[in-house]
Every structure is written in C-alpha cells, then in structure tokens.
Amino acid sequence: MTERNLLMIPGPIEFEPSVLRALGEKTRGHLDPVFMKAFSRTIKRLREVFQAPGAQPFVVAGSGTLAMEMAVANLLQHGDRALVVNTGYFSDRIGAMCERHGASVTHVRAAPGSIPSLEEVEKALTGASFKVMTITHVDTSTAVLAPVRELTALGKKHGALVIVDGVCSVGGEALEMEAWGVDVAFTASQKALGAPPGLAVLLAGPKALAAWKARSKPVAAMYLDFAEWLPIHEAYEAEKPSYYATPAVNLITALDVSLGHLVEEGMAARVARHERIASEFHAAWKAMGLSHLPAENCRAHTLSALLYPSGVDATLVGKIAKQGVTVAGGLHPELKTKYFRVGHMGAVTMNDVSAVTAAIKRALG
C-alpha cells in the first residue's frame, strides 16, 4: 500500500498536514511556557467546539474508552441506577462499564440500525429513578445517529444526569452541550477532532461536577478521578506550572492546531459541511445501488454503514484498499460480516467523495 492511500475509516482519519507537523515538533518540557500556552488554548477551544462555555474540559492521555470510563467512574457509585439508550456496540460498552462501576443498568434497545422511540425511553425513565442516562450520539458500529437534543430533554425532565458519548460526533454532528443541557460529553483526538489517536477528551458541566463533589466515596481509580485532574487543568488554563501525570505534549500540541482549524471554520459551518458531504455520499451510494444499514430517520453524517450487495462479501474491503482507499469492515457483533463502513469526518472534502466512490465502484466491478 502506498502512503497516498486515503484513510476513510471512522477514526483515525486523514488529518490536515499542519496537525502532523505540530506532532513532529521537538518535544518540549511539560512546564515549558510555549506548551502551557498551547494547553491553555486547547482547553478554551474545547469549550467552543462543544459549545459549553460553562463546562470544565479534561484532556488526558488515553483513547475514547478512557474518556468513557472517566465519565462513568466520576458520576456513578455502587448502587446507582443508569439508563443506557442502546444503539449498538459502543452503547453496550458504556453499559458494561456502568455495571463494572457498581451501577444497576437498564438498557432501552432497538434492533441494529434503528433507534428506540422517545416514548420507549420516557417509559423506562418513568419506571425508576436513574442517576445517569447515557446516549451514544453516533454509534460507530451501525452509523446510527441518536436525537441527543430530544433525549437529553427527557433525561433532564426525569432528573437524570445525561452523558453523551460523542466520540464519533463531536466536530462533525450538531452538539450544543450547554444549550441542550448535556452534563458530560466526551470524545477522542482521532475522530472528528482531526488529530492522531492518544487523547481522551471530556467536558463536564456544572451539574456533573456537583454530582462528583457530592460523592460519598472517592473515585477508586486515581487516574480517572476528576479530583486529580481538575487542579492540573485549572493551572494549565491559567498557564501556571503544575504536575500530576505527564501530559502528552506532542499530541496536545497537535490537537491545539486541529482545534484551531475547527474554531476557524466555525461549528455551524463545520456541521453544515459534514451534512453536505454526507448527502453527496448518500447520493453516490444510491446511484451504485448500495443500501444503508441504519434506517433513514437515524443516519449519521460522520460515516456510512453499507450492506454488501448480494454476491459480495467482506473481501470487498481488501479490494477497495487495492484501489487506494482504506475503509472499515463491520463491527456490530450480530451483523459484522454483512456490511462495511466508510468514515467521512474531519478534513474531508468533495474531492474525497469522488475518490472514494470511484475506488468502491472499481472494487465492485
């Protein structure tokens, strides 16, 4: 495979060359004023990207799964109840994590490729008192987009803290964390934020921080505990030296550059671009006779999950790679040999749409 293959999986994605250049800069000390400035800017830019001026950002070395576990570990204690709006593989993961942290978990499930109705979710919320409700904004296993705004309103109405797994959405799908009342949202550097893998990114709103402060016992794992990370992030934001665990200097420097591109484009324009590109892809899939896994009312704009046409199997993914484009196979355990996935988030352009659809056509032919 040449270095010019296009990486079109749902993370990691193709980055802007300026992001990679930042990654390759000389590693500075973690208390170097230049790095402290970059970290401070990263924290401020994250509030803009998540549209949450009153939230506290955390950027910790790890992947999206670490961000997920930080959310769960800080908000839940033994005996709490959690409601999981389950749209696939990553909803299963957060449900399992809530259980591991001592919560009793109720899932509101839908068939793969669809979303539970608001009525079903409200019925479950009425049935018990939930400390937390979780929503997977885009379930990357099925490309299902959940209606976060409406679901969050329901969660709030019934007194639950709302956690949004935005790993495949933040920076690509509309998410107004503060206006919609989302308490915790998290993502990872390698998805629509457009930086290399290695950083867990989480924003906690005031109610989430209050719930964490009101815990009867500290978080068992020190690396996950807001108590360890909050003073560090406050200090870095103020460009003051402090240390708990060495920050991933180069990755944060690269993320800062990428977030600069997001903020410059503007979140509304960025979401609109993702919608335009998704509809361009959808038109191409239709023209090629490819069908979506997700139902029409819940298709993400950050990736497509497409069923293999009859007579075609999972070897298609390798054939597409030979045509110069890397796409991903299926992930949902019940269906994974039946579909493939094309990521279209971040710095993706209309030229990529042409290149990707042409490669898939050649591979099918």
Ligand SMILES: *Cc1c(COP(=O)(O)O)cnc(C)c1O
């Ligand atoms: C990728 C992804 C995760 C996991 O992130 P990692 O960085 O792979 O740990 C969690 N949730 C969603 C929705 C994802 O797309």
